Amino acid sequence: MIVFALYIAIFVVSWLLVKLLVHRALNDFTARKTVTFGDESAVRPSRIASVVSILTIFLLWGAFTGSTWVPKFLHAPGPFVGDASFTYTAEAEGVAPDDATVTVRVFPVGEETEDPQVDPGEGWAKNDAASVGAWRSGLVRVDKNDEYGRDQGHTIVAVNGTPIAPGGEVMTDYGRVGMSPKGTLNFEPAKGWQMEPIWLPAPEAVLARLVEISRDGYRDSTLWEHLGWSLFRVIAGFFFGALIGIPLGYAMGLSDWFRGWFDPIVEFMRPVPPLALIPLVIIWAGIGETGKIILLFLAALWIMAIAARSGVSGVKISKVHAAYSLGASKVQILRHVIIPNSLPDIFTGARVAMGVCWGTVVAAELVAAEKGAGMMIMVASKFQLTDIVIMGIILIGVIGFGIDMLMRLAERKLVPWKGRG
Amino acid sequence: MSGLSIQNLSMRFDLPNGGSVQALKDVSLDLAQGELLSVLGPSGCGKTTLLNIVAGFLAPTEGKIILNGHEVRGPAAERGMVFQQGALFEWMNVRDNVSFGPRMAGQRERDYGATVDHLLEVVGLRDFKEKAVYELSGGMQQRVALARCLANDPDVILMDEPLGALDALTREKMQSLVLKLWKETGKTIILITHSVEEALLLGERLLVMAPRPGRIHREYRLPFADLGAGQDLRAVKKHPDFATTREEILGMIWDMEEEIMGRSEAAGGA
Numbered sequence: 001m002i003v004f005a006l007y008i009a010i011f012v013v014s015w016l017l018v019k020l021l022v023h024r025a026l027n028d029f030t031a032r033k034t035v036t037f038g039d040e041s042a043v044r045p046s047r048i049a050s051v052v053s054i055l056t057i058f059l060l061w062g063a064f065t066g067s068t069w070v071p072k073f074l075h076a077p078g079p080f081v082g083d084a085s086f087t088y089t090a091e092a093e094g095v096a097p098d099d100a101t102v103t104v105r106v107f108p109v110g111e112e113t114e115d116p117q118v119d120p121g122e123g124w125a126k127n128d129a130a131s132v133g134a135w136r137s138g139l140v141r142v143d144k145n146d147e148y149g150r151d152q153g154h155t156i157v158a159v160n161g162t163p164i165a166p167g168g169e170v171m172t173d174y175g176r177v178g179m180s181p182k183g184t185l186n187f188e189p190a191k192g193w194q195m196e197p198i199w200l201p202a203p204e205a206v207l208a209r210l211v212e213i214s215r216d217g218y219r220d221s222t223l224w225e226h227l228g229w230s231l232f233r234v235i236a237g238f239f240f241g242a243l244i245g246i247p248l249g250y251a252m253g254l255s256d257w258f259r260g261w262f263d264p265i266v267e268f269m270r271p272v273p274p275l276a277l278i279p280l281v282i283i284w285a286g287i288g289e290t291g292k293i294i295l296l297f298l299a300a301l302w303i304m305a306i307a308a309r310s311g312v313s314g315v316k317i318s319k320v321h322a323a324y325s326l327g328a329s330k331v332q333i334l335r336h337v338i339i340p341n342s343l344p345d346i347f348t349g350a351r352v353a354m355g356v357c358w359g360t361v362v363a364a365e366l367v368a369a370e371k372g373a374g375m376m377i378m379v380a381s382k383f384q385l386t387d388i389v390i391m392g393i394i395l396i397g398v399i400g401f402g403i404d405m406l407m408r409l410a411e412r413k414l415v416p417w418k419g420r421g
Numbered sequence: 422m423s424g425l426s427i428q429n430l431s432m433r434f435d436l437p438n439g440g441s442v443q444a445l446k447d448v449s450l451d452l453a454q455g456e457l458l459s460v461l462g463p464s465g466c467g468k469t470t471l472l473n474i475v476a477g478f479l480a481p482t483e484g485k486i487i488l489n490g491h492e493v494r495g496p497a498a499e500r501g502m503v504f505q506q507g508a509l510f511e512w513m514n515v516r517d518n519v520s521f522g523p524r525m526a527g528q529r530e531r532d533y534g535a536t537v538d539h540l541l542e543v544v545g546l547r548d549f550k551e552k553a554v555y556e557l558s559g560g561m562q563q564r565v566a567l568a569r570c571l572a573n574d575p576d577v578i579l580m581d582e583p584l585g586a587l588d589a590l591t592r593e594k595m596q597s598l599v600l601k602l603w604k605e606t607g608k609t610i611i612l613i614t615h616s617v618e619e620a621l622l623l624g625e626r627l628l629v630m631a632p633r634p635g636r637i638h639r640e641y642r643l644p645f646a647d648l649g650a651g652q653d654l655r656a657v658k659k660h661p662d663f664a665t666t667r668e669e670i671l672g673m674i675w676d677m678e679e680e681i682m683g684r685s686e687a688a689g690g691a
């Protein structure tokens with residue numbers, strides 16, 4: 001909730017600041033156009049906003065994980081670390097109540113630590129020492145070293161002077177002191193607002209993990225093997241999908257019989273999410289490469305068939321007529337008019353298919369695989385290796401984005417006439 | 422026997438609701454080699470249907486078309502067509518568009534190269550031959566379409582409102598170009614247009630068609646195409662007969678439109 005409020009605050013404040021500080025060149029044509037509010041074509045993404053947006057994400061991520069990349073004063077309050085202390089008041093049969101101090105050493109999880117040395121002090125209730133990891137909690141058996149134990153009716157009645165009963169709690173400067181139903185104290189040091197690394201590691205931890213895994217690999221395979229296998233599956237599945245789907249789409253676009261025969265199949269299979277096919281494919285083909293490539297083939301097939309079909313139906317009849325009246329034969333019309341005319345649609349389909357295949361391969365690897373990006377994050381999540389999971393998600397995103405960029409580039413190079421008919 | 426003969430052509434389209442539309446009824450026409458015919462008429466008079474039948478894209482319900490002694494069946498390179506717009510192949514550059522016909526006929530670059538370059542020169546696109554067609558203006562695109570048609574050396578050129586989408590100035594230039602090409606090549610041309618002025622300027626013969634059913638209403642033989650070839654078209658428009666013929670034809674088409682309106686109003690009222 002706090003993070004969300006902060007995010008909105010940064011959004012608004014940076015907007016206002018940029019508005020105040022950056023004056024747009026008013027003679028710019030687009031700037032003039034924006035006079036008409038509601039003209040969508042005049043809306044350009046503000047580069048400054050994009051940069052601030054990305055920085056904000058990293059800032060919030062760093063601030064709430066105590067990252068070294070973010071200056072200390074921007075950190076959200078971290079968990080309490082150090083020596084905490086509180087006093088308790090104990091009663092026992094036949095003696096006056098006595099006070100003693102508990103010193104708890106709160107240490108970052110993963111570091112070696114020892115209980116602090118304390119002087120037992122005066123009175124029958126002795127001072128205690130304990131240690132608890134940050135973000136954890138620990139029971140403190142304060143009666144253990146006292147002169148009267150539980151057998152003598154040792155009962156804690158107050159913490160820091162505040163009365164406490166079983167099931168109750170007292171908030172101290174260092175954290176919460178609770179009492180179990182049996183009367184044992186439980187110290188939970190203040191957690192602060194930062195996330196514990198097992199839930200959300202700091203960005204530099206993720207980067208360090210990336211460096212480590214790209215050097216040493218993970219689960220007997222290098223990082224490049226994991227990513228390479230995922231990519232290989234996508235490309236192989238897409239290749240076969242296009243190999244069958246495009247001719248199928250052409251046939252459906254050019255022949256009544258093919259259209260009638262395959263329409264029900266294609267129209268039925270198209271809305272079936274490829275993920276729903278995973279169980280069946282595993283039953284039929286197992287969890288090996290064949291199964292995955294069949295799955296991706298099926299994911300790409302219908303998209304490519306529909307793209308090719310609409311590419312054929314989209315040809316302007318005047319172009320076909322023009323080719324006929326210039327003496328072209330049917331084969332020549334297919335080769336020189338229908339196929340080139342359908343390429344823009346096929347490229348659009350290919351972009352969609354590659355995106356779907358990439359999503360499907362990751363999901364399929366989550367289910368079962370020996371290598372692959374999805375397998376990497378799935379296995380890591382089972383060991384609560386959140387840094388690997390986040391690293392994997394980022395890499396999957398970057399590759400998906402890269403695929404789309406490459407497809408767009410290829411589209412611009414190969415079908416420059418797209419949308420210019 | 423050379424020339425184009427359209428004999429008792431009728432075309433009826435059956436509608437899905439059981440009715441039918443008589444797009445053409447008993448249209449007959451003889452065109453000698455090298456004649457330039459323009460066809461005018463209100464919308465729905467079947468002029469585009471007529472052109473599509475001559476091109477071979479449609480088979481008539483009745484009647485036939487004889488070109489140079491042979492009956493026409495299906496589209497062929499002997500009858501080239503120039504469309505209003507959007508019929509260029511945007512995946513080819515200007516020169517590849519123009520050389521499309523010869524290439525499809527299996528000719529080599531050395532066979533057609535000179536002709537294609539000459540045609541590009543004639544239509545004024547010599548410096549644009551490597552450009553993509555979508556980079557050209559509408560007028561230039563129609564020049565490409567004209568050159569592409571001529572490169573195939575057809576016997577008859579069919580033009581379906583080729584200048585309809587152009588602005589007035591470009592249109593005037595293109596009209597001169599069409600006349601010039603007609604004179605130079607001696608092709609038989611059928612030109613469909615919506616513009617009475619264009620029909621007068623470019624028609625050696627002018628056909629006014631009437632709708633429902635589509636039929637020939639009246640035919641003119643005009644001197645303006647011959648006068649206009651090689652000179653300023655604006656001078657031709659000052660010819661005394663030009664204005665009177667234009668008014669006469671405009672009135673004729675106006676009456677037809679009125680009649681259609683009246684008929685559909687009567688149908689609506691009943």
